[in-house]
Amino acid sequence: MKIQTHQFGELDFGEELILDFPSGLFGFEQLKKFVLIKIGEELFYWLNSIEQPEIAFPLFGISVIDENFPVEKESEVFGIVTLNRDPMQVTINLKAPVYINQNGKLGYQKIIDKENYPVKYHLFVE
Amino acid sequence: MLILTRKIDEEIIIDSEIKIKIISISENNIKLGITAPPNIEILRGEIYEKVVQSTREAFFQSKNSLTPLPKLKINKLNKKNEES
Numbered sequence: 001m002k003i004q005t006h007q008f009g010e011l012d013f014g015e016e017l018i019l020d021f022p023s024g025l026f027g028f029e030q031l032k033k034f035v036l037i038k039i040g041e042e043l044f045y046w047l048n049s050i051e052q053p054e055i056a057f058p059l060f061g062i063s064v065i066d067e068n069f070p071v072e073k074e075s076e077v078f079g080i081v082t083l084n085r086d087p088m089q090v091t092i093n094l095k096a097p098v099y100i101n102q103n104g105k106l107g108y109q110k111i112i113d114k115e116n117y118p119v120k121y122h123l124f125v126e
Numbered sequence: 127m128l129i130l131t132r133k134i135d136e137e138i139i140i141d142s143e144i145k146i147k148i149i150s151i152s153e154n155n156i157k158l159g160i161t162a163p164p165n166i167e168i169l170r171g172e173i174y175e176k177v178v179q180s181t182r183e184a185f186f187q188s189k190n191s192l193t194p195l196p197k198l199k200i201n202k203l204n205k206k207n208e209e210s
Binding site for chain 1: 167169170173174176177178179180181182183184185187188189190198199200201202203204
């Protein structure tokens with residue numbers, strides 16, 4: 001299927017790559033279907049909505065930041081990244097990770113109610 | 127909004143499955159006990175609001191393409207814990 005994205009222009013991909021998000025994302029509960037995009041060696045994955053293709057979120061694998069981060073069976077865990085023109089102001093949301101089970105084509109977001117996982121965690125250090 | 131008055135140890139039951147019990151009341155705090163099926167997500171309102179705001183901001187900022195990243199290190203959480 002083809003979608004017109006903001007970041008990558010027109011994308012053409014097989015429907016088997018569509019991920020179901022039965023509850024959507026917090027604040028975007030109406031979006032139930034996404035595709036996960038990774039271009040070459042780019043640092044971020046992109047979670048692009050199928051229903052509203054102009055909506056996409058950069059994701060970063062949280063296991064790189066914290067080896068002890070709560071995992072879920074058969075899923076990879078990502079954080080939603082808030083980009084910024086100043087890289088030192090780029091933050092990742094560790095409070096509400098996105099779990100993606102690529103084999104099961106399923107995704108969901110959870111809130112981890114622990115103080116050491118902030119909503120705005122600086123992704124980079126000098 | 128439905129407004130109910132309850133006393134300590136009294137409950138509210140929602141949809142036959144979700145029970146909210148008033149445990150204790152002090153000047154500024156009310157302690158609630160909540161029993162619900164595991165698929166029901168229970169969140170503190172302000173945390174949910176913070177997360178929603180952050181996701182919206184991430185969406186708006188995603189329209190700004192990031193300038194090529196200089197050599198930056200990933201800010202690891204464990205390292206931070208060791209240092210502190």
